[in-house]
Amino acid sequence: MTTTTLSVAEVLELCQPLLGAAAQTLRVFPVGERAGEEYGPEAVARCNEVLAAIGSSYGLTVPRFVSPAPDRPSSLEVALSTYCDLEMGSWRPVADSSGEWVRSAGGPAGLASLPGRRRIEAEGVPAFDAFSAGPAEPAGPAGDEAIVLVLPSGVPAALFRPWLEELSTDRLVITYENPYLFGSWRSLDTPEGDFAEETALAGALLTAYGLRRAHLVGICGGAPVALAAAAEFGDRVETLTVLHPDLNFGEGVMRTPFQKQFQSVLAGAASGPGRARETLNLFLDPNMLFGVEPRLAPFILYPYGDVELFHRYAKQNYALMAYDANQAARRIHQRVLIATSRTDRMTHPETAHHFGSLVAGEVTVAERESGTHHDILIPDQEIYTMIRAFIGGGRA
Numbered sequence: 001m002t003t004t005t006l007s008v009a010e011v012l013e014l015c016q017p018l019l020g021a022a023a024q025t026l027r028v029f030p031v032g033e034r035a036g037e038e039y040g041p042e043a044v045a046r047c048n049e050v051l052a053a054i055g056s057s058y059g060l061t062v063p064r065f066v067s068p069a070p071d072r073p074s075s076l077e078v079a080l081s082t083y084c085d086l087e088m089g090s091w092r093p094v095a096d097s098s099g100e101w102v103r104s105a106g107g108p109a110g111l112a113s114l115p116g117r118r119r120i121e122a123e124g125v126p127a128f129d130a131f132s133a134g135p136a137e138p139a140g141p142a143g144d145e146a147i148v149l150v151l152p153s154g155v156p157a158a159l160f161r162p163w164l165e166e167l168s169t170d171r172l173v174i175t176y177e178n179p180y181l182f183g184s185w186r187s188l189d190t191p192e193g194d195f196a197e198e199t200a201l202a203g204a205l206l207t208a209y210g211l212r213r214a215h216l217v218g219i220c221g222g223a224p225v226a227l228a229a230a231a232e233f234g235d236r237v238e239t240l241t242v243l244h245p246d247l248n249f250g251e252g253v254m255r256t257p258f259q260k261q262f263q264s265v266l267a268g269a270a271s272g273p274g275r276a277r278e279t280l281n282l283f284l285d286p287n288m289l290f291g292v293e294p295r296l297a298p299f300i301l302y303p304y305g306d307v308e309l310f311h312r313y314a315k316q317n318y319a320l321m322a323y324d325a326n327q328a329a330r331r332i333h334q335r336v337l338i339a340t341s342r343t344d345r346m347t348h349p350e351t352a353h354h355f356g357s358l359v360a361g362e363v364t365v366a367e368r369e370s371g372t373h374h375d376i377l378i379p380d381q382e383i384y385t386m387i388r389a390f391i392g393g394g395r396a
Contacts, residue, residue, distance in 0.1 A: 006087045006088050008050065008054060008084075008088060008094060009054045009058055009060070010087075011083065011084055011087045012051075012054060012055075012060050012061075012062055013058070013060060013110075013113075014087075014158070014298075015298045016060060016061060017156040017158060017182075017298075017299065017302045018076060018079075018080065018298045018299070018301060018305055019061040019062070019063060019080075020061045021302055021303075021305035021306050022061075022076060022305040022306065023305065023306045023307065025063065026063040026064070026074075026076055026077050026080055027063060027064050027065075027066045027070060027073065027077050027081075028065055028066070028077065028080055028081045028084055029065065029066050029067055029068070029069040029070070029073070029081050030067060030068075030069070030081070030090070030091060031078070031081045031082050031085050032082065032085050034085060034090055034091075035068075035069060037067070037090065037091075037092065039067035039091070039095055043067070043095035043096075044065060044066065044067055046094070046095050046096075046097065047065035047091055047094050047095050048064060048065050050094050050097060051064070051065060063077075063080060065091065067091075069081075073286060074284040074286070075284050075285060075286045075287075075301060075304070076284065076301055076304065076305060078286045078289060079289060079292075079294070079297035079298050082297065083294060083295065083298050086294055086295060087295075113158075114131035114157055114158060114161055114164065114175075115131060115132065115133045115164065116130075116131050116132035117129060118130045118131070118208070120176070120204055120208045122200075122204035122207065124204075125179075125197060125200050125201050126179040126180070126188055127179060128176055128179040128182075128183070128201060129176065129179075129182065130174055130175070130176040130205055131157055131164065131174070131175055131176070132146075132164070132173060132175075132209075133164040133165060133172075134164075134167075134168030134169070134170075134171055134172040134173050135168075135171070135172060144210055144211055144212040144213055145171060145172070145211070145212075145214075145215075145238075146171060146172035146173065146174050146209060147167055147171055147172070147173045147174070147214075147215045147217060147387075147391065148173075148174050148175070148202070148206070148214050148216050148217065149163060149164075149173065149174070149175035149219065149222075150175075150202065150216060150217065150218045150219065150222035150223075150226040150229070151175060151219055152220040152221035152222050152246075153178065153221045153313065153316050153317040153320055154178075154181055154302060154303035154316070154317060155299055155300060155302065155377075156177070156182065156299055156302055157177050157182075158299070159296070159377065160175055160219075162379040163175075163379075163384070166379070166381070167384055167387065167388065171215075171391075172209075174205065174209060176201070176205055178198075178316065179201075180312050180316060181303065181309065181313060181316065185309070185312065186308075190308075190311065190312055190315070191312055191315055191316060192315070193270060193315035193316055193318060193319040194319065195224075195228070195319040195320065195323045198224075198225045198316075198320065199225060199228045199232055201225075202216075202225055202226075202228075202229040202233075203229065203232070203233060206229075206233060206236055211236060212235075212236050213236075213238045214233075214236055214237045215238055215239045215240075215241070215391045216229060216230055216237055216239070216240050216241065217241040217242075217243065217387065218241070218243070218245060219243045219244075220244050220245070220246055220347065220373065220376060220377070221317065221320055221321075223242040223243070223245030223246055224246070224247060224248075224320045224321075224323045224325060225320065226240060226241075226242060227240065227242065227247065227328050227329065227332070227355075228323070228325075228328050230328075230332055230334055231327075231328035231329075231332055232328075234333075237334055238334060238335075239334055239335045239336070239337070239390065239391055240332060240334050240335070240336045241337040241338075241339070241390065241391075242336070242337070242338055242339070242352070242355070243376045244341065244344055244346075244352075244373050244376045245338070245340070245347060245351070245355065246259065246320070246321060246347045247325045247329075247347075247351050247352070247355055248321060248322060248323060248324060248325055249325055249326055249351065249355070249358075250324060250326065253350070253351055253354050254350040254351055255348050255351060256344075256345055256346060256347065256348045258345060258346045259321070259346070259347065259348070262321070263318065263321040263322065266314045266317055267314075267318055269310065269311060269314035270314040270315040270318045272311075273307065273308070273311050276307055276311035276314060277307045279310075279314070280304060280307055280310045283301075284304065291372070292374065293374050293378065295378070296374055296377055296378070300374075300377075325355070326358070329355055329359060330358050330359075330360070332358075332359045332360065332361060333361045335361055335362045335364075336356065336359050336361060336362070336363045336364070337363075337364045337386075337387070337390040338352050338353075338355060338356050338363065338364070339352075339365075339366045339367070339368075339383070340352040340353075340365075340366075340367050340368075341367065341368040341369075341371035341372070341375070342367060342368070342369055343369075343370045343371060343372070344372065344373045345372070345373065346372075346373035346374075347373055349367065352365070352367075353365065364390060366386060
């Protein structure tokens with residue numbers, strides 16, 4: 001392995017949400033330019049010995065290496081294999097390794113582990129995990145200020161570790177995961193898809209951390225929750241930022257074909273486990289990866305690893321997409337930052353502008369001429385600088 005690539009253990013650590021959620025052991029194989037590499041039975045067996053040793057040594061869920069690629073891989077397996085190819089390169093060093101390889105390669109570097117893990121227990125909502133980075137007492141006149149990242153439904157918080165690190169230089173930064181989709185989700189009953197509970201989780205987070213000056217940042221599908229929380233908790237929220245927001249203002253306000261179709265698909269999958277199973281097969285087709293950034297795919301596909309998890313995700317995410325944001329938007333008095341792109345084909349930029357027109361307070365709109373919806377999920381210093389400048393009181 002070279003210093004420019006991640007080790008197998010590090011890649012597997014980053015992909016643990018997907019690997020752990022998958023109902024069956026996922027297969028991994030050479031893809032892209034390396035798809036033609038030949039691995040005999042001994043080489044395949046050696047790769048699997050190394051994977052098993054890594055899993056045993058570091059407590060990781062591991063895939064099964066196969067070569068050549070199987071005839072009908074799932075989208076999960078294609079995404080995982082492509083990610084491995086991008087991050088660690090060829091499997092040849094693993095196949096040719098000796099028994100010392102696992103020990104000399106070292107363990108996971110903590111790339112996927114999030115700092116400041118805290119279990120939040122509050123009345124009326126299931127216990128859930130929150131994560132934080134930055135000073136214990138944020139800069140400012142009182143230690144009750146923090147940036148709160150409200151993430152897209154079903155996307156693991158591990159993907160946003162760079163956000164925690166980059167935004168926490170002078171303020172506490174907090175995020176959290178929905179208990180029905182993460183952690184010990186199997187121990188909870190299937191959710192009803194109650195949007196009010198989403199807002200309650202955000203409120204429980206503000207209370208647990210004693211926040212009276214929260215800067216809510218709703219990312220993509222997290223925007224409805226951030227918007228509703230800003231309206232409901234009023235003076236406890238100082239600013240609201242929505243990035244490529246997936247908001248619903250009813251008939252007459254533009255939504256993309258993707259939004260309409262995806263909401264319809266979620267409605268069917270949310271109706272029952274049987275429909276969820278039928279719908280899940282569509283998402284397991286590798287063709288659904290078209291246009292998805294390869295380094296995001298293993299994280300975005302997390303909810304599709306298990307039919308029960310997908311059923312829960314459909315109920316939760318349908319509630320977010322169906323939420324009528326009109327009333328909450330008119331109650332917003334905080335300063336608001338809206339970021340979008342003219343070429344976002346997933347969440348319509350005109351919806352973002354319509355939201356800004358309903359807000360009574362100061363609104364800043366940052367609109368790029370081009371860029372995809374998933375760009376906002378890729379670590380970007382320009383985005384971090386924009387958020388910091390806005391929260392600090394300047395123009396983004």
